[in-house]
Amino acid sequence: MYSRNVQHRLCRALLFLALLLAVPVPWGNGYAAERNVPPPAEYQLKAAFVYNFIKFVEWPSGTWPTGDTFRVCLLGEVPAAAPFEDLNGQEILGRRLSVTILKSPQEALACQVLFLASLPPPRLTEVLDTLSGAPVLTIGDTEGYARRGVMINMFLENKRIRFEINTETARSAGLRVSTKLLKLASKVYGAAPGGE
Amino acid sequence: MTGTRPKTLKQQLVLINIATTGAAVLVAIALLLTVELRTWKEAFVRDIGIKADIIGNQCTAALTFGATADAEEVLAALREDPRIEYAVLYTQKGGTFALYRGRQAAPVVPAAPPPDGHDFGSNHLELTRPILLHEERIGTISIRARLDDIRAALAQYAAVSLTALLLALVVASVLLARFQRAVTGPVTDLAKLMEGVSRYKDYARRAGGQGPEELASLAGSFNEMLAAIQNRDRELALSLAELQNANRKLKDLDRLKSDFISTVSHELRTPITSVKAFVELLLIKPNMPEQRKRALLEIVSDESDRLARLISDLLDLSRIESGSMRWRDEEVALPEIVETAISGIVPLAQKKGLAIERSDGGDLPALRVDRDRVLQVVMNLLSNAVKFTPPGGRITVRMRRTGPPDALEVSVVDTGPGIPPRELPRIFEKFHRAGDVLTNSVEGTGLGLAISRQIVEHYGGRIWVDSDEGKGSAFTFTLPYRALA
Numbered sequence: 001m002y003s004r005n006v007q008h009r010l011c012r013a014l015l016f017l018a019l020l021l022a023v024p025v026p027w028g029n030g031y032a033a034e035r036n037v038p039p040p041a042e043y044q045l046k047a048a049f050v051y052n053f054i055k056f057v058e059w060p061s062g063t064w065p066t067g068d069t070f071r072v073c074l075l076g077e078v079p080a081a082a083p084f085e086d087l088n089g090q091e092i093l094g095r096r097l098s099v100t101i102l103k104s105p106q107e108a109l110a111c112q113v114l115f116l117a118s119l120p121p122p123r124l125t126e127v128l129d130t131l132s133g134a135p136v137l138t139i140g141d142t143e144g145y146a147r148r149g150v151m152i153n154m155f156l157e158n159k160r161i162r163f164e165i166n167t168e169t170a171r172s173a174g175l176r177v178s179t180k181l182l183k184l185a186s187k188v189y190g191a192a193p194g195g196e
Numbered sequence: 197m198t199g200t201r202p203k204t205l206k207q208q209l210v211l212i213n214i215a216t217t218g219a220a221v222l223v224a225i226a227l228l229l230t231v232e233l234r235t236w237k238e239a240f241v242r243d244i245g246i247k248a249d250i251i252g253n254q255c256t257a258a259l260t261f262g263a264t265a266d267a268e269e270v271l272a273a274l275r276e277d278p279r280i281e282y283a284v285l286y287t288q289k290g291g292t293f294a295l296y297r298g299r300q301a302a303p304v305v306p307a308a309p310p311p312d313g314h315d316f317g318s319n320h321l322e323l324t325r326p327i328l329l330h331e332e333r334i335g336t337i338s339i340r341a342r343l344d345d346i347r348a349a350l351a352q353y354a355a356v357s358l359t360a361l362l363l364a365l366v367v368a369s370v371l372l373a374r375f376q377r378a379v380t381g382p383v384t385d386l387a388k389l390m391e392g393v394s395r396y397k398d399y400a401r402r403a404g405g406q407g408p409e410e411l412a413s414l415a416g417s418f419n420e421m422l423a424a425i426q427n428r429d430r431e432l433a434l435s436l437a438e439l440q441n442a443n444r445k446l447k448d449l450d451r452l453k454s455d456f457i458s459t460v461s462h463e464l465r466t467p468i469t470s471v472k473a474f475v476e477l478l479l480i481k482p483n484m485p486e487q488r489k490r491a492l493l494e495i496v497s498d499e500s501d502r503l504a505r506l507i508s509d510l511l512d513l514s515r516i517e518s519g520s521m522r523w524r525d526e527e528v529a530l531p532e533i534v535e536t537a538i539s540g541i542v543p544l545a546q547k548k549g550l551a552i553e554r555s556d557g558g559d560l561p562a563l564r565v566d567r568d569r570v571l572q573v574v575m576n577l578l579s580n581a582v583k584f585t586p587p588g589g590r591i592t593v594r595m596r597r598t599g600p601p602d603a604l605e606v607s608v609v610d611t612g613p614g615i616p617p618r619e620l621p622r623i624f625e626k627f628h629r630a631g632d633v634l635t636n637s638v639e640g641t642g643l644g645l646a647i648s649r650q651i652v653e654h655y656g657g658r659i660w661v662d663s664d665e666g667k668g669s670a671f672t673f674t675l676p677y678r679a680l681a
Contacts, residue, residue, distance in 0.1 A: 180257035
């Protein structure tokens with residue numbers, strides 16, 4: 001389903017990228033600037049990946065506080081937020097998906113999914129500590145994130161998006177990651193639990 | 197159905213048995229096979245369907261994230277099932293996403309997903325299922341599998357069925373061989389009996405009444421028929437005997453007739469010859485003395501009388517025998533007839549010096565007869581008695597009533613020489629003449645007693661003779677009178 005919208009979203013992503021570069025974002029601005037600007041198509045795909053990851057994760061029942069919306073939150077300086085914002089209003093697991101850009105880690109407790117942009121290690125630790133045990137699926141795209149406790153971490157390999165999974169933190173958060181997804185993962189951190 | 201030559205009952209039974217048993221078993225096999233094939237196909241579809249669902253489910257993540265290699269890795273698990281020719285995953289948009297090919301044949305994999313469902317080809321099943329993730333269709337899986345198993349199963353089934361059929365036929369035949377005697381036995385017995393009857397014409401044989409009801413009834417009917425034939429045979433034999441008897445009698449009669457004619461001719465010729473001889477003698481010698489001439493003429497006259505009597509007697513006899521005699525029956529008193537006869541014969545008796553006595557047996561009833569004929573009988577007996585009794589003898593006429601049956605009896609008893617016993621049986625035959633020992637002359641016609649018997653028998657009476665050689669004879673006849681009551 002993502003392939004059809006790729007071109008359309010690419011255009012919007014480019015626009016969004018232009019805006020992003022023009023307007024300074026409070027957090028981690030310099031950090032992001034140091035990095036090479038990733039090609040917009042990459043984020044288009046990553047947004048789609050995030051959307052699809054949701055389908056292979058089970059949240060503990062009764063832990064969703066926000067009625068019939070499914071909240072995907074972005075924290076940190078996301079290089080291209082537009083592809084994520086495009087997910088707004090999409091239907092997922094019988095709910096409406098809403099994308100929110102967060103200002104502080106505390107806000108993340110009200111989210112089901114938290115996409116973490118590249119953060120300095122202390123900041124990441126702070127965020128993860130805040131969320132510790134909360135049923136929030138953390139997703140990142142920074143090297144070493146999975147090892148450090150982010151549940152799903154995407155990376156590029158041979159121009160393809162791969163991902164690694166930290167089942168330990170997912171389990172401690174009460175989330176069950178589908179074995180089908182685990183099978184696709186390049187690397188899995190934490191002992192593989194029995195069952196799905 | 198019918199062959200070139202007639203079959204025995206047993207063969208027919210065996211054929212019927214094979215046909216019915218075979219048909220029954222074949223129908224059963226066909227039904228079972230149909231049901232089994234359907235069940236098998238359903239099971240096959242279920243089996244392949246489950247595999248498709250499992251594989252599809254396993255591939256949801258790979259499909260979602262475009263991981264073809266992973267999907268194909270999952271598909272490769274189908275290698276365990278050698279029936280599967282290929283399995284193909286299509287994306288939501290219908291493009292081929294991942295493919296698995298079985299080791300053997302490599303049929304063309306359709307570029308676009310076939311419609312959901314399954315389709316049986318000549319030797320394969322093509323099954324297509326949607327791949328769902330959270331109730332959303334994210335792709336399609338299509339599997340094609342060979343039906344070798346079904347073929348093998350069918351072949352096995354056919355073999356088992358054939359065995360079952362043969363077994364059923366064998367068992368049925370064995371049972372039939374055991375039970376067929378109950379039907380064919382009585383029929384064969386009956387057939388043998390009929391053959392025996394027709395070959396040896398022995399209608400005394402009878403069929404045993406065993407076997408099924410219809411056959412027992414058939415045997416019963418057959419027995420009745422045999423009995424009827426036997427009866428008819430017996431009647432035929434009787435009729436034949438009667439006919440033969442009648443024929444023999446006819447032949448005898450014929451012979452008697454011939455004898456009679458030759459005798460009659462002879463009897464007629466004798467007087468004619470003497471008449472002719474004496475007349476010729478008179479013609480040759482006209483100068484013969486008068487006395488001698490007269491003697492010759494008297495002989496001629498006597499012979500002529502005798503000839504006339506003979507012809508008259510013959511006419512009487514012939515009339516009686518042919519039934520053309522006119523009987524002038526009237527009521528007469530027997531003593532009156534006897535009296536007339538005696539008075540008629542008395543001159544002759546006196547000439548010969550014979551005494552005639554008469555005894556009436558009391559009051560006798562009247563008879564209804566032809567007076568002249570009865571008189572003829574009495575006269576005949578009396579003249580015979582006079583003829584054969586030597587001078588000085590005595591003739592007694594007795595009358596009495598006898599019975600039963602009620603009749604009047606007349607006896608003429610003489611004191612003559614009697615009749616030799618060997619002649620007694622023939623004495624009433626025509627032209628039988630007792631050797632006239634005394635006169636040595638032949639006066640009678642030889643028909644008197646025969647005519648008398650005919651007359652007496654016409655009235656239902658009897659005539660017979662009792663004789664003691666040397667002492668005399670007693671001629672007796674009866675005339676029933678009950679008809680006059």
